[in-house]
Amino acid sequence: MDIAFYIAATIAIYATVRVVTNTNPVHALLSLIVSLLAVAVMFFILGAPFAGALEIIVYAGAIMVLFVFVVMMLNLGQAVVLQEKRWLAPTAWIGPGVMALLLAGEMVYLLTHGESQGTAHTLVDAKEVGVALFGPYLIVVELASLLLLAALVAAYHLGKRDDQNG
Amino acid sequence: MLTWLTPDLQHILFTVFQGVVILVVTVLFAAYLSLIERKLLAWWQDRHGPNRVGPFGMFQIVADMLKMFFKEDWTPPFADSFVFRLAPFIAMSTILLSMAIIPITATWGVIDLNVGLLFFFGMAGLAVYSVMFAAWSSNNKYALLGGLRAAAQTLSYEVFMGIALMGVVMQAGSFNLREIVEAQSGLWNIVPQFFGFCTFLIAGIAVTHRHPFDQPEAEQELADGYHIEYSGMKWGMFFVAEYIGIVVVSALLVTLFFGGWKPLPYLDFIPGIFWFLGKTAFFVMLFVLVRGSLMRPRYDHVMKFSWLVCLPLTLINLLVTAAVLLLAGA
Numbered sequence: 173m174d175i176a177f178y179i180a181a182t183i184a185i186y187a188t189v190r191v192v193t194n195t196n197p198v199h200a201l202l203s204l205i206v207s208l209l210a211v212a213v214m215f216f217i218l219g220a221p222f223a224g225a226l227e228i229i230v231y232a233g234a235i236m237v238l239f240v241f242v243v244m245m246l247n248l249g250q251a252v253v254l255q256e257k258r259w260l261a262p263t264a265w266i267g268p269g270v271m272a273l274l275l276a277g278e279m280v281y282l283l284t285h286g287e288s289q290g291t292a293h294t295l296v297d298a299k300e301v302g303v304a305l306f307g308p309y310l311i312v313v314e315l316a317s318l319l320l321l322a323a324l325v326a327a328y329h330l331g332k333r334d335d336q337n338g
Numbered sequence: 339m340l341t342w343l344t345p346d347l348q349h350i351l352f353t354v355f356q357g358v359v360i361l362v363v364t365v366l367f368a369a370y371l372s373l374i375e376r377k378l379l380a381w382w383q384d385r386h387g388p389n390r391v392g393p394f395g396m397f398q399i400v401a402d403m404l405k406m407f408f409k410e411d412w413t414p415p416f417a418d419s420f421v422f423r424l425a426p427f428i429a430m431s432t433i434l435l436s437m438a439i440i441p442i443t444a445t446w447g448v449i450d451l452n453v454g455l456l457f458f459f460g461m462a463g464l465a466v467y468s469v470m471f472a473a474w475s476s477n478n479k480y481a482l483l484g485g486l487r488a489a490a491q492t493l494s495y496e497v498f499m500g501i502a503l504m505g506v507v508m509q510a511g512s513f514n515l516r517e518i519v520e521a522q523s524g525l526w527n528i529v530p531q532f533f534g535f536c537t538f539l540i541a542g543i544a545v546t547h548r549h550p551f552d553q554p555e556a557e558q559e560l561a562d563g564y565h566i567e568y569s570g571m572k573w574g575m576f577f578v579a580e581y582i583g584i585v586v587v588s589a590l591l592v593t594l595f596f597g598g599w600k601p602l603p604y605l606d607f608i609p610g611i612f613w614f615l616g617k618t619a620f621f622v623m624l625f626v627l628v629r630g631s632l633m634r635p636r637y638d639h640v641m642k643f644s645w646l647v648c649l650p651l652t653l654i655n656l657l658v659t660a661a662v663l664l665l666a667g668a
Contacts, residue, residue: 196418198418198421198471198474198475199420199421202421202424202471205467212460221451221452221453222453222456224453225453225456225457225459225460226456228460228463228464229456229459229460229463229500232460232463232464233459233460233462233463233464233466233496234463234493234496237463237466237467237470237489237492237493238493240467240470240471240474240489241470241486241489241490243474244470244473244474244482244485244486244489245486297452297453298452298453298456298513
């Protein structure tokens with residue numbers, strides 16, 4: 173299981189790096205999908221199949237589809253690839269890259285030397301998630317639903333056309 | 339003798355054997371379905387259908403396959419070749435993976451996953467990429483229009499496809515398909531979940547892009563839509579994937595609403611496998627009959643129907659099921 177985890181983690185990291193470095197928008201999105209699928213595999217290995225399945229359905233299966241949809245509609249051509257190449261000049265990424273590397277090093281140090289909780293290998297199924305959401309976290313669920321309702325109303329308002337009667 | 343054949347290894351080998359048999363049978367049946375469909379449509383329309391190759395045209399599929407293998411497998415120079423090649427593989431693999439969660443009989447089945455139904459939703463969600471990537475990478479305006487339609491249609495229909503099945507999940511108390519079948523021992527889900535069945539059937543047809551929901555490929559308007567630039571075996575994979583989709587959705591309908599391998603009363607002497615196959619074949623034929631008898635609606639009607647009819651219907655079904663279950667104290 174450990175080996176499977178590390179394989180999935182390596183794929184996730186590599187795919188995420190490719191999301192940033194790829195100059196073609198659709199190829200970058202493809203890498204992002206692969207990265208999300210790798211994270212879903214990790215959820216499965218950690219004993220949270222429900223979270224893994226939701227990761228695939230919600231992120232890879234719905235949100236990313238909308239991303240690809242928008243990129244397809246814009247139909248970006250070769251010009252965007254060249255623009256992305258210009259933006260990926262070393263002067264632009266070396267500074268943030270070094271900072272991210274420092275943070276990554278710090279995190280690895282803390283993970284190896286700090287107080288580790290250890291990963292719990294208990295199976296978290298749909299039922300446990302539901303009981304938790306509608307038990308102790310009920311108020312958070314309700315607040316999130318209010319937020320989503322507000323977003324829905326706003327989206328409807330923006331999408332509504334006044335020049336039509338129907 | 340055979341000391342290496344430990345019970346563990348036997349179990350692993352048997353599981354792999356099951357998986358391979360189910361895979362091969364599914365793919366072969368799906369490939370043969372193209373001939374079955376043509377024959378059935380011909381009979382219903384008072385024609386002969388393919389009858390030249392072999393007795394009753396039985397080997398037509400072999401001839402078609404040979405033709406397809408020898409066709410030039412052409413990648414257009416203006417296409418994005420990596421994504422262009424990837425798309426048919428996504429189509430085939432996501433839909434075949436969905437077959438893995440379906441329990442064939444009490445002992446047969448590939449995986450017994452406790453989030454089985456969610457796995458199917460995930461695979462159905464990923465399957466839309468095959469159409470979108472095929473459409474985008476072809477660099478063709480008809481393909482792109484087909485892809486845009488496919489994305490919008492699939493997303494809309496997947497929303498209520500999930501909600502339509504929540505009534506079934508609530509009644510069984512599990513996402514596990516095996517437990518859902520066991521929960522139907524007394525009464526098949528088709529009776530208490532009739533609206534769930536209707537909406538899931540519609541969503542299933544839409545997700546496999548079958549007629550009358552074949553907007554992404556609409557021949558008259560889009561000249562075949564997203565796979566217009568495909569030829570040879572790459573096109574063949576889209577073609578077979580569509581038929582595998584029919585088989586998978588039919589098998590799911592049987593599992594979720596018609597008691598899977600469970601027999602009708604007084605007929606339990608017939609083994610479960612025949613019940614499962616028979617019920618699945620019935621729904622496959624229903625798919626063909628729907629294609630043969632309905633016209634293709636306009637695209638905006640398809641979208642309106644999804645959001646204004648099916649989604650409210652599934653939500654009401656969900657609320658009523660939940661209320662009944664709570665009142666019954668389940």
